Amino acid sequence: MYVLRGLINRLQANIFARLFVVGPGTQRGPELHHAQTYWKVYVHAIYIGISQAQPEWHDKIFLHCDYLYGKRDFGAVRLRAPDIKAEIVERLGEMELVMSDVPAIIHGSTVEDKCELYRFESHCLDEPDIPPGSWYFRYELDYEKDNKNVVHGKIKDLNPTLCKCGKTYNPNTERQVYCLSCKRWAHIECCKENGPRFHNSKDTMTFANKLACAPRTRGITDAEDPDDWTLVGSGRRLGEYCTWLKSNPNAEEDDVKEYFESNFGEQFYHALMTDLELPGMCCPRCERAL
Numbered sequence: 547m548y549v550l551r552g553l554i555n556r557l558q559a560n561i562f563a564r565l566f567v568v569g570p571g572t573q574r575g576p577e578l579h580h581a582q583t584y585w586k587v588y589v590h591a592i593y594i595g596i597s598q599a600q601p602e603w604h605d606k607i608f609l610h611c612d613y614l615y616g617k618r619d620f621g622a623v624r625l626r627a628p629d630i631k632a633e634i635v636e637r638l639g640e641m642e643l644v645m646s647d648v649p650a651i652i653h654g655s656t657v658e659d660k661c662e663l664y665r666f667e668s669h670c671l672d673e674p675d676i677p678p679g680s681w682y683f684r685y686e687l688d689y690e691k692d693n694k695n696v697v698h699g700k701i702k703d704l705n706p707t708l709c710k711c712g713k714t715y716n717p718n719t720e721r722q723v724y725c726l727s728c729k730r731w732a733h734i735e736c737c738k739e740n741g742p743r744f745h746n747s748k749d750t751m752t753f754a755n756k757l758a759c760a761p762r763t764r765g766i767t768d769a770e771d772p773d774d775w776t777l778v779g780s781g782r783r784l785g786e787y788c789t790w791l792k793s794n795p796n797a798e799e800d801d802v803k804e805y806f807e808s809n810f811g812e813q814f815y816h817a818l819m820t821d822l823e824l825p826g827m828c829c830p831r832c833e834r835a836l
């Protein structure tokens with residue numbers, strides 16, 4: 547607990563009727579299903595008001611927080627800033643938020659619920675899964691008014707990971723594949739074709755080893771419901787599989803299937819089989835086979 551002092555003049559209490567408090571490691575709240583309509587904040591600190599001059603603030607709880615904005619908030623009057631790139635906003639995921647750098651103090655009584663927020667390190671291969679329907683962020687918003695009261699805004703990628711085409715990854719509509727050499731993601735349609743995936747000498751590879759060479763992908767699949775790995779990619783799970791394979795070098799197809807189904811579920815195994823059928827591709831940067 548902290549004491550509220552100089553920050554009190556930035557008080558914005560009661561402006562918004564309802565808020566979600568988003569804190570690290572908190573559980574998802576029961577009202578998450580209609581959480582799109584709530585303002586969401588990231589709480590840095592909790593204060594208790596003590597002021598001789600303002601006795602009405604006594605013992606009241608205030609939160610020092612930053613606002614998080616979703617796709618629908620951009621373009622609203624509140625966030626209109628000509629220098630925010632429409633291309634980035636367009637490509638935000640449905641559950642994606644952008645962390646702002648505008649500190650605010652809000653009244654504790656305006657808080658409705660709490661929910662979990664994931665930071666998405668979108669350049670990584672082995673990110674932990676993010677459950678579908680969870681809030682996540684990968685961008686930060688610099689948002690300020692100049693001395694002429696003109697609003698400026700800039701969205702900064704916290705871990706820039708552009709494909710060679712220069713477009714950011716849109717998890718709702720695109721699939722990407724990871725290049726283990728240049729350690730970057732590329733859109734599948736931006737990769738060069740490279741003939742069949744397995745041919746000649748690779749025909750003699752065991753099924754278990756072929757699977758270890760499956761492309762690391764992320765983004766939309768043909769599955770009806772997105773799975774936990776869809777946003778972040780299959781990299782972590784396939785990495786765990788490769789470790790398992792080292793201690794089970796003689797694994798047969800049935801053992802492999804059982805491994806995947808008991809560790810990651812049937813849907814993931816099915817997705818992996820689909821990925822294995824992808825045609826051979828080359829990285830658009832380094833030409834390595836993917």
Ligand SMILES: [Zn+2]
Pocket residue numbers: 709710711712713732733736
């Ligand atoms: Zn691309």
Ligand SMILES: [Zn+2]
Pocket residue numbers: 725726727728729829830831832833834
């Ligand atoms: Zn590459």
